[in-house]
Amino acid sequence: MTANVKLVCLECGTTNRAPADRVGAGPKCGTCGTKLADGKVRALDAAMLDKAARTDDLPLLVDFWAPWCGPCRMMAPQFAQAAQALGPKARLAKIDTQDHPQVSTKYNIRGIPALILFQNGREVARLAGARPAAEIEAFVRQHSRQPA
Template identity: 35%
Template sequence: MRVVCPHCKSVNNIPLLESYKKANCGKCKNSLLETKPIELTDTNFDEVIVNSDIPVIIDFWAPWCGPCKMMGPNFEKSAAKFPLKALYTKVNTENEQNLGARFGIRSIPTIIVFKNGKEVHRISGALDEVNLNNLTSQFI
C-alpha cells in the first residue's frame, strides 16, 4: 500500500500488514509510525490525498477558534491509535483560505474523511477522542 511520510511527504510503498513494529521512510529514514497530524497546504494537499491508500482524516481549523483548540488534543490522541491505518492531517483555514473555499468549509472545526482520493464523509463541530476514534474506525 502507498503511504505518505509524515516527515518529508514522500510516497512509500509498504506491505499491507495487520500491525507494524517498524516502518521507515525510504527517503528520509524517519518512522512511518509517527502519528502526529501533518499540516496540509495548497501545495501538498492533492499529492497527499491521491497518494494515500489509507483514509486521510482532515481537520479544517483556525487558531482563533475555541472549539478547534479544544478538539486539537483529542485529534492528536486519536491519531496515535491508528498508525499506518489512517493519516491524520490538519488544514489551517486562516493560512489556506483557498482550500477552505474549495471544500465549502462554512464552520470550523470540520472533519472530512478522504478514501481512495475521494471525500467519503464530513462532519462539523468539535469531537471528543471516542467519537474521533469511532469515525476513523468506520473507514479503515
C-alpha cells in the first residue's frame, strides 16, 4: 500500500491527499484543480501560511520578503529557479511582510529576506539573507526529510 502525503492547495486552502510516489506526476487540487507541486512559487497570506506550515507533509520553504527590499527583489529569480529545480520534492512560497506584518512577529523575523523551512507541522530550519538558487536548493535538501 502506497503512503499518502497531505498537501494544502496554496490557491484555495483545501487539504488534499496524494500518493507519495505520484507527487511528481502533478496531482491537482480536488476542489479548484490547481497543480499542488508544480515547481512554481506561490504568494501566501498569513492564514494560508499557517495552514500549509501546519499541514503539509512535503517540505515547504517560505521566503519572508517586502517589495521595498532590494536584496529580496534580487533573490526573487533565484528563488523561482530553486522552486523549479526542487519540483515535486518541496514547495516554495513567499509572504510579503509589509502586507502581513503579523507574520514577522509570529515567526520572529528580524531581517529580510528570511527563509524558513517547514515540514510536518513544525519549523525545521531557517536561513537569513539573499542566496543563489544552488544554495537554496542545498539548504532544502540538507534539512528536509522526504515523506514515507
